[in-house]
Amino acid sequence: MKSHLFKILTPLFFSSVFFGCQEYQQKSEWIKLPSPISAQIRCFAESSDGIYYVGTSELYKSKDQGNTWELIDFQQMPLEVMETQDGSILVGTYRGGIFRSTDKGETWTNVGFANNVYIFKIIQISDGKIFASATFARNGSQKDTQTGVFISEDDGLNWKVTSITAENIKGVFNPKSELIFASGTGENNFHRSADNGLTWSTNVIGIPDSIPVSAMVDTKGVLFASFGDPQDAARTIGGGIYKSEDDGLTWTKSDDGISDTTKVSDIALIENTLFVSTGYPINIGDRGIFKSTDLGQTWKSTGLNDSQIRLIRTTSDQHLIAGSNVSSIFISNNKGKSWYQTGKEIENWSVFQVIENDNYLFASGESGIWRAKKPIREWKQIKKELGSLVKLPNGNILMAEDGVVLRSENNGDTWESISDLKTEMIFIYEIDANLIIACAQGDGVFYSTNNGKDWLKYNMGEYEKNRFRTAIKTSNGTILVGATGGTLRSTDLGKTWDKVDNDFYVWSFVETANAIYAGGFGQGVRRSIDDGLTWTEFNSGLRESDNYLTVTSLCSTSDNSLICGTLGEGIYKLKSNDSLWIEYKTGLTELVNFGIIEG
Template structure:
């Protein structure tokens, strides 16, 4: 949710001293964390982030055109930056908080170099056993990574498969863009094609014939397609043939090669398809397949393996005793089904006792098992937690100590099996003593939904993140952040008048404040529930469910001020429609409130909620990501839309200047890309805007007629939220997969000089200590000049008296005034009222 933290919004409160809440029941951070804690893992469905991310981009047609997304990325790369804006982004952090890992890889001959695949943050490389990391795939079209493979015969040759196979959101639900190869340890990359295979579950390189490469492809999650299956290259990825195809709803998710006889290989098929109203995560297409002729022919293994209610499967081979294989099965609903062992290269299997790593109802999220390279009786299964056996499955124990939830990757180094690298939703953990102790060695791949900047202390950034709760900076440096909220983190607000009061949120309306605030009871909340301060008084708050609730005491008590503003509950099978997604209150008129919904409605009230008018009839039917009340004109607002054009000639940003009666397209030359947020530059809010999109940040200096790509320093990931701290002109960008970034906006004087309103001029503008005011007065008259705050309240009388006429020049003394945006108003006898924006620094 966008916020512009500047005195135009809160100035009158700072000056007039609005009474704060009389009683502050401050919670300790542990209590606040508990108030927005993660639901029990049995209750939290890891598909829900994908439901939310996919639903807003797929609405209303029920699919996301990945080709359109990649075309938009290409178009954005060809758009030059605006020299008057020239944003340069730097990492704000957190560097010590990480995110979901989909794979880890090392070369058997190298104990120092580690590669880690982030689900939506690209591939990272460490050359010092994980102590320091560098991203190496930032120029690839997709930073959603499914798997990494290293050529066993050449540690400089890497293969990367894009597209996360776990159906957990990846790069905001977009399919990957194929397979890429590097022959210089990740310095440069070459595209190998397979752009339409959706996601990659595993890549294997033949240890004896390195030009033979296999790719397990899951295909597009939301559509039946013939691109699923196992692909084979005999020339190092220059050309491909399909080695195994089951059907158009079944792909391949895992793969293993017999290290001594690489003509023997094993592939795991997984029948998986997603629809807007149903999921199928299993079926008769699931199974383990074996080839003994290098992939020319395949047979489905069955002896001793389950035959009914099959879900996701994972396999692993013992490197030193490769006839010993292990497999983990889930059933079609996603529950743990069992662990199976073969001692004859898959010809027959026996179920062992135990081995459940915990994934009731969503085994499709994991499907990983690892066997010690030298000891076939030491096995790990990965899930919500992870368990280990050292006696071939007779006894299993939790791996301790607890590190983080949701394990997706594990590498046991064959040259030193005491060196283990584990990847989970919290990042990378490394043990150098066989798992007795672990050290978190993170890199910045947090999937942020939102950003916030403390108005009183702008070095403090806040953000809500997927899987990792809500965080804030302590000292303002990228490596010093503190967790302040649990669960999946969302909107965070800091009271601009008292930063000891702040609010955090978790999924579906979880909301709490350090003052004891909590969310009102309501029927439906969005996954990312919107709530805001009234810009004229932060004791007044609004929160959106299916209707709007208002609080006048900082969220301690709530009163509904609207009926259901959506088209009703339309959710099916985990996907929710019929919720409010965005709220904006006017800083010029406290009675004006704008609301947007996930089913395409925009509403406005002009009387504080007593009556609401639906104003979206002329807008496209898309998920409303943001509605913004204009900073200068109470009749003006901007609306941002998610989704794609599909078959419609539509825009992604619209503007009204008549309170919603008519709308104008202000998308200009923007690519066809979902727009997630918009902020106006208070130095010139009519013309200068910044937007967050799935293709990065764009800016305009002409009110949306033309846009420039402002992505210098930003990795190629979606930007979900922007926050502007106008006094310092600091812009924060929340990214989904690469943590948070910051940029300094150009000085106001770099964009606009003195602006003339009729005959009224103010210069210099911005004003530091004093400024000149001049105007033409045709005849003698009484004149009054006032300086007004954002609420229209007079904060200074500049002049009141009679003048003789002609050109008049006065001095505005700005010393002692708080920085911010003001309005200079001149009125008098025999003259019309003139106003002029003044920025005081």
């Protein structure tokens, strides 16, 4: 590594991959780099006075029909936003509960559900009752934490649970007067009420099991429901569109023109035209916006088909708002015939990885691969697909894109396909000068000893179908791989594997002179002092025993300290030979996710 390095702090969301770090030898100043228009839009609402609200990892509003946006002081991650009949703004969050504002977002009050993981949907019916779905109880929460569908009759101040108490309810919908539906994953988890939520029944026919409803509309007495799981990170479930002509008692598939593997995330209506938003982060099934002008019999693409679109909504002036997974917001003023992008003020660029080569920085995220020449003034997109990057000792760059390994010899101007691993998303790592490892999502672990030109597959045995995230080769030659089922260890160059740490999904390994540290999903940091054979928790100062904490990155510094980046909980430092993590002061605020990477 170079001795004179500067540091970059990247604000990130949910799944993150970081490669290496080194601490500056002198006091340094943090400089925020410019970013392209690239944000993940999770929710949208229009208030009665024409203000648009959108949720990313933060909350924004627009007073000019989406042309410009301003940040709202809101300290949680929004998943749902809506305005009540009394003019209050309710926001459902990730791991924060529901918040209420009566002054257009100037101040906020938590009104419950702080122990629930997701608040995906909040709706209000004509008589003023408000319903919300609260999904899963947080790790370490009180044992009496309730889940399911809840109701409020006082503008969201107080809530009580209905008879639906399943932990995996993903949404609640009111497409038609007196009809309310609640939907989640698992069998018999589609609920129907014909009396505004007083009683519920699961006696419906034709609904697919295990795929939750994402949205519902009513047109000419026919109900349409879009299906797609907001948590389907494995990209294996798909979705579709169904319709009912008997108020939701029986349903039939109605999505001719959309592939069966497509996730349908939202549905909207303008006059007699139906619109749906579709797509996964990678190329599985269809993407973009589809419309139907024949009451759902056939569907045709109407734009944005190179993007995953998370939501589609209509405004009071009959404009269409499309919230994308990576490219912020698109607006159509002509019923989907054309779209324009907005949201340059929304700073939610989701960056997973940054590498430096020659005089360039390369950033990899859900919006693809971006390149900038130093000093950084603007970024140029050089690949539209999510990819994992590795810089080779000879100055070439490798990228893994949907299982295909590509090489660039000219800093990303052109890419050559050198190997097809015939799998889906993979993370690649330069383990040492002679070994590159590719961790696949449910399809094993691959390795290359010739700079990625040729690949072989480790025999993972019974662990083959795990989702693999990261890998390290210790100073003793032992290979460790982080997987959903626990840490796997090989002492014979990958010929055989043993599970050495159950149920801890490791996202990052680092080795020091005396130990190996592993940071990962939900449980903080663990340490091994016997070459990865046994592991103990190492969270003093970092995580209480029952608290949920995801560590996204670990790295060592020149003074043998460790730096720990977390999912939304800041950065911590462990001094050499110490056992207590302390907060690493950066002077930076309003960052959701952290990783220090070599630049």
